[in-house]
Amino acid sequence: MDAPLNFSDGVGFVRGEYVPIADAAIPMTDWGFLRSDATYDVVTVWDGAFFRLEAHLDRFVRSCARWRLDPHLDRGQITEILSRCVRLSGLRSSYVEMICTRGKPPWGSRDPRLAVNQFYAFAVPFIWLANAEQRENGLHVMVSDVQRIPPSSVDPSAKNYHWNDLTMGLLGALDAGADSVLLVDGVGNVVEGPGFNVFCVIDGAVVTPAEGMLEGVSRRTVIEMAGSLGLPVQVRALPAHQLRCAHEVFLSTSGGGVLPVTKVDQSVIGNGRPGPVTQLLVQTYWAWHTDPAYSQPIDYCA
Numbered sequence: 112m113d114a115p116l117n118f119s120d121g122v123g124f125v126r127g128e129y130v131p132i133a134d135a136a137i138p139m140t141d142w143g144f145l146r147s148d149a150t151y152d153v154v155t156v157w158d159g160a161f162f163r164l165e166a167h168l169d170r171f172v173r174s175c176a177r178w179r180l181d182p183h184l185d186r187g188q189i190t191e192i193l194s195r196c197v198r199l200s201g202l203r204s205s206y207v208e209m210i211c212t213r214g215k216p217p218w219g220s221r222d223p224r225l226a227v228n229q230f231y232a233f234a235v236p237f238i239w240l241a242n243a244e245q246r247e248n249g250l251h252v253m254v255s256d257v258q259r260i261p262p263s264s265v266d267p268s269a270k271n272y273h274w275n276d277l278t279m280g281l282l283g284a285l286d287a288g289a290d291s292v293l294l295v296d297g298v299g300n301v302v303e304g305p306g307f308n309v310f311c312v313i314d315g316a317v318v319t320p321a322e323g324m325l326e327g328v329s330r331r332t333v334i335e336m337a338g339s340l341g342l343p344v345q346v347r348a349l350p351a352h353q354l355r356c357a358h359e360v361f362l363s364t365s366g367g368g369v370l371p372v373t374k375v376d377q378s379v380i381g382n383g384r385p386g387p388v389t390q391l392l393v394q395t396y397w398a399w400h401t402d403p404a405y406s407q408p409i410d411y412c413a
């Protein structure tokens with residue numbers, strides 16, 4: 112008899128099959144691999160429920176359209192596949208990724224229009240962008256001199272795998288002893304880091320960059336939370352020197368929500384502890400996970 116499949120480390124959806132994550136592989140000839148020609152989105156499951164699934168699906172549909180990719184599935188079908196990945200894994204908190212790749216054109220052709228686009232998905236245990244110690248004490252981030260790829264080259268508002276700038280920046284920051292990195296635009300404004308947006312608090316106002324970055328669902332959640340808490344919000348260019356002098360700094364990402372930053376380059380932020388606005392937003396972020404407006408329970412028995 113075959114050994115039972117081990118789904119508890121995660122589940123991948125590949126070419127119509129659900130497989131243990133360790134066996135989830137794409138063909139080497141898929142342009143998703145050969146050209147980074149793909150788009151994706153990440154939604155999280157917390158306490159057995161998707162958080163803001165509709166917002167992630169909206170963005171995934173928009174990203175696909177932007178890159179002229181077609182997953183050949185509607186939102187209901189995508190939701191069913193993602194739910195089934197989670198259900199098979201049994202995970203109550205999970206990092207769930209949906210991906211659409213170019214696929215491959217017929218042999219000998221280099222015409223992307225002839226490629227059959229492919230849809231992949233996986234659910235793995237929840238991935239935190241910051242560990243427990245970093246969430247408690249705050250991260251040390253460095254502002255890199257690596258410039259984020261300009262919007263006129265690759266539209267940063269549609270998710271993509273053009274990450275070499277982010278990865279090289281991250282390697283530089285890690286080598287220098289920091290925890291993560293922020294990239295700048297052509298005129299020295301900070302834009303974003305590898306998989307997260309950035310915020311700071313200046314004179315009581317919550318400030319975040321306006322352009323040159325992916326518009327995170329978590330970023331939107333922070334802006335909405337600030338609104339509901341009566342905190343003023345400024346969406347505008349954010350020069351690196353203002354970040355270093357801010358009263359508070361934090362990151363937003365599906366990989367853990369609101370994450371405090373207590374050091375930027377060599378500057379200690381505030382008193383070196385996560386600030387009061389950051390802490391309030393962390394609490395509110397997790398409280399919103401139980402709001403039925405944003406949370407969609409998964410039926411683990413279906």
Ligand SMILES: *Cc1c(COP(=O)(O)O)cnc(C)c1O
Nearest residue numbers: 306307308325327328329364365
């Ligand atoms: C996904 C992503 C983010 C954060 O988006 P969330 O929806 O909040 O997780 C920020 N920047 C980049 C480059 C990303 O890919």
